Amino acid sequence: MEIIVLASGSPRRKELLAKTGLKFSVVVSGGEEKAETSDPAETVEKLSLDKASEVADLLQAEKEPQLIIGADTVVACDGEILGKPSDREDAFRMLWKLQGQTHQVYTGVTLLLKKKHTWQAHTFSEKTDVQFYPVSREELLAYIETGEPMDKAGSYGIQGGFGIYVKGICGDYNNVVGLPVGRLVYELKKLGIDIRGIKK
Known part of the structure; x- marks a missing residue:
C-alpha cells in the first residue's frame, strides 16, 4: 500500500494526479453518495469527504496510508445540480440545458491526513465556468x-467528443476534467506536504 491513496475509480482523476509526480494507489469507495444540499460547492465538498472517509474505514484493517485524497465533481446550471445521467433521456435533458449556455463545474477535494493516529480532514472546492x-x-x-456521457457529471467530458462545442472556459481546465491539480498541490503545501514526498 502506498502512503497516498486516491479514493476514486475515475481514470481521469488518476491521470491528473499522476501528473503531480506523487506515488499513490487507488481504492474505490462503495456506492454513489447523495448530498442533501442545493449548494454545489457544499455538495461536492461533502461527497469528497464521504468518499475519503469511507476508504479510511475500509483500510483500517490494513496498513493505513498517511494521506487519502477524495474528490467528486458536479455541474451546476440555473440553480440545478447535474450529476451523472441516469439514462440516455436524462443525458439529453442535461445537454440540452447546457448547450448555448454558461454553466459551472465544481470539484470538491478532501485530504485526509493521518496525524498521531487520527485522521484530520482538509476540504476545499474549486469552480470553473464553461460556455x-x-x-x-x-x-x-x-x-x-457514443456512450461517452453516461459516466460523467453533466453528461459530457470536456476532454472528449463534446469538447468541440466549448466556446470558452474561465478557471482551471483540469477542474472540469475532474481534479484541480494546481489547487491540490497548493493545498498540500499549505499542510506541509511536498509533492516529492510526505514530510515527517
Whole structure:
C-alpha cells in the first residue's frame, strides 16, 4: 500500500494526479453518495469527504496510508445540480440545458491526513465556468450514441467528443476534467506536504 491513496475509480482523476509526480494507489469507495444540499460547492465538498472517509474505514484493517485524497465533481446550471445521467433521456435533458449556455463545474477535494493516529480532514472546492456554443438536437443525440456521457457529471467530458462545442472556459481546465491539480498541490503545501514526498 502506498502512503497516498486516491479514493476514486475515475481514470481521469488518476491521470491528473499522476501528473503531480506523487506515488499513490487507488481504492474505490462503495456506492454513489447523495448530498442533501442545493449548494454545489457544499455538495461536492461533502461527497469528497464521504468518499475519503469511507476508504479510511475500509483500510483500517490494513496498513493505513498517511494521506487519502477524495474528490467528486458536479455541474451546476440555473440553480440545478447535474450529476451523472441516469439514462440516455436524462443525458439529453442535461445537454440540452447546457448547450448555448454558461454553466459551472465544481470539484470538491478532501485530504485526509493521518496525524498521531487520527485522521484530520482538509476540504476545499474549486469552480470553473464553461460556455458552450449552441448545439443541435441531432448533434446531441449523436454524441449520446457514443456512450461517452453516461459516466460523467453533466453528461459530457470536456476532454472528449463534446469538447468541440466549448466556446470558452474561465478557471482551471483540469477542474472540469475532474481534479484541480494546481489547487491540490497548493493545498498540500499549505499542510506541509511536498509533492516529492510526505514530510515527517
